[in-house]
Amino acid sequence: MKFGGTSVQGAGEFARVAEIVSSEKENSPVVVTSAMAKVTDALLNAFEAAKKGEVAAAFESLQPHFERHTKVSEKLTGGAGRESFQTELDYAREELNDLLVRASRRSLPLAMLKDAVVSYGEQLSSRLLAEVLKAKNLNAHHADARRLIVTDDEYGSAQPIWDETERLIQLELQPLLNNGEIPVLGGFIAASRGGETTVLGRGGSDYSAALIGAALKAREIQIWTDVTGVLTCDPRICPEARTLKTLSYEEAAELAYFGAKVLHPKTIQPAVDRQISVRVCNSHQPNERGTMILPQAQTTRRKVKSIAYKKGITILHITSARMLGAYGFMSAIFQIFERHRTVIDVVTTSEVSVSLTLDNTDALEAVVRDLQRIGTVEIEPDQAVVCVVGSGLRDTSGVASQIFAAISDINVSLISHGASSVNMTFVVREAVVGEVIKRLHTEFFTN
Ligand code: ADP
Ligand code: ASP
Ligand code: MG
Numbered sequence: 001m002k003f004g005g006t007s008v009q010g011a012g013e014f015a016r017v018a019e020i021v022s023s024e025k026e027n028s029p030v031v032v033t034s035a036m037a038k039v040t041d042a043l044l045n046a047f048e049a050a051k052k053g054e055v056a057a058a059f060e061s062l063q064p065h066f067e068r069h070t071k072v073s074e075k076l077t078g079g080a081g082r083e084s085f086q087t088e089l090d091y092a093r094e095e096l097n098d099l100l101v102r103a104s105r106r107s108l109p110l111a112m113l114k115d116a117v118v119s120y121g122e123q124l125s126s127r128l129l130a131e132v133l134k135a136k137n138l139n140a141h142h143a144d145a146r147r148l149i150v151t152d153d154e155y156g157s158a159q160p161i162w163d164e165t166e167r168l169i170q171l172e173l174q175p176l177l178n179n180g181e182i183p184v185l186g187g188f189i190a191a192s193r194g195g196e197t198t199v200l201g202r203g204g205s206d207y208s209a210a211l212i213g214a215a216l217k218a219r220e221i222q223i224w225t226d227v228t229g230v231l232t233c234d235p236r237i238c239p240e241a242r243t244l245k246t247l248s249y250e251e252a253a254e255l256a257y258f259g260a261k262v263l264h265p266k267t268i269q270p271a272v273d274r275q276i277s278v279r280v281c282n283s284h285q286p287n288e289r290g291t292m293i294l295p296q297a298q299t300t301r302r303k304v305k306s307i308a309y310k311k312g313i314t315i316l317h318i319t320s321a322r323m324l325g326a327y328g329f330m331s332a333i334f335q336i337f338e339r340h341r342t343v344i345d346v347v348t349t350s351e352v353s354v355s356l357t358l359d360n361t362d363a364l365e366a367v368v369r370d371l372q373r374i375g376t377v378e379i380e381p382d383q384a385v386v387c388v389v390g391s392g393l394r395d396t397s398g399v400a401s402q403i404f405a406a407i408s409d410i411n412v413s414l415i416s417h418g419a420s421s422v423n424m425t426f427v428v429r430e431a432v433v434g435e436v437i438k439r440l441h442t443e444f445f446t447n
Pocket of ligand 1: 003004006007034203224225226227229230231232233234236260261262263307
């Protein structure tokens with residue numbers, strides 16, 4: 001059972017989580033929690049300020065968040081539990097202050113310090129949740145996820161090393177479950193083989209839950225969030241979006257990858273490997289069933305299931321006339337991205353040119369410099385990828401014309417269709433993506 005930041009944002013939410021966990025206590029749950037809402041952002045901001053030398057201000061900016069934890073603890077725990085959490089919080093304060101000083105003085109590698117700083121969100125929320133559950137007479141047991149999830153040392157979005165992780169999770173959590181205890185862990189956080197704290201990337205608590213679920217061969221992985229399941233589109237853009245009853249792994253993976261924030265893109269993989277179903281449900285409305293993500297797609301009348309989008313995309317157009325008829329053009333291009341560890345999302349090609357999209361532009365300058373040795377490079381920032389998902393889209397006639405007729409007055413580039421049988425992807429300017437999504441939602445779900 002994984003609870004996202006908005007499901008643990010204050011005392012009311014913590015109390016509700018305790019009820020939800022209690023209702024599953026006969027089913028040997030493992031609880032994974034995100035940081036309290038806004039805490040991860042606050043820690044990241046504090047880190048950036050400290051880097052600029054503003055250590056006192058950085059530390060000060062965290063005070064309200066420490067207080068939010070204390071408030072929950074005062075409301076929902078008592079006695080030894082409250083004291084034990086307060087001790088943890090006092091340690092965390094001191095340790096964070098020390099890490100922020102180090103960041104300002106660059107006394108350890110910054111990437112390493114950043115993950116250490118940001119990990120306190122989940123370290124604190126998980127300890128707090130464990131105490132809250134104990135206060136509700138649940139047999140909760142806090143476990144440090146950093147002892148269970150082993151990753152490489154790609155700070156910021158570390159990759160789990162599966163075999164070791166699986167073994168440690170089984171070794172540590174199975175005896176607790178056998179003993180009738182409820183393990184409570186922070187999501188998102190892990191550690192490298194060398195024991196340094198790492199994190200799994202923004203939104204990574206879902207991923208932690210899936211890894212744990214897979215290692216323990218769970219019957220179900222539950223992602224508890226602030227909306228009722230996976231919807232036909234982001235409800236912040238289309239308030240009339242509806243809950244999907246079921247979704248296939250493949251459809252869910254495409255949606256997650258192309259921006260449906262409700263699931264971390266990598267969540268699905270460990271579940272797919274073990275054929276474990278994933279349920280996305282609403283901690284504010286625990287009685288609604290939410291969305292079941294299943295190995296196979298259910299056949300439905302509707303071919304289009306959901307529409308996702310991802311902003312902040314940059315397009316690169318690479319053209320090289322001397323590549324006409326020559327082999328090795330693609331390979332040369334892709335090697336450059338590999339060298340700079342930059343992920344490409346959408347690719348379209350013609351004989352002498354390649355257009356592709358990036359969402360991480362950290363290495364853009366270096367990538368472009370290398371690409372310019374091959375051909376001319378044109379950069380278009382501020383773009384958005386739109387992804388229409390539904391199983392069988394590749395084999396369904398008319399969907400493409402329906403999509404483009406609905407937005408015929410809007411300029412579309414990099415259309416990609418057919419590579420995956422479940423999606424159709426294209427790029428528009430970021431400024432119009434809201435309008436595009438609304439029109440497509442109306443076209444496929446309202447009309
Ligand atoms: P959590 O803190 O629980 O991990 P997130 O903010 O990461 O929650 O994800 C939930 C949010 O994802 C929702 O509030 C919603 O605004 C957004 N979202 C985007 N696309 C979708 C979609 N297709 N279905 C459901 N939610 C979506
Ligand atoms: N707290 C982390 C974040 O905000 C991880 C998560 O919530 O899943 O990205
Ligand atoms: Mg999330």
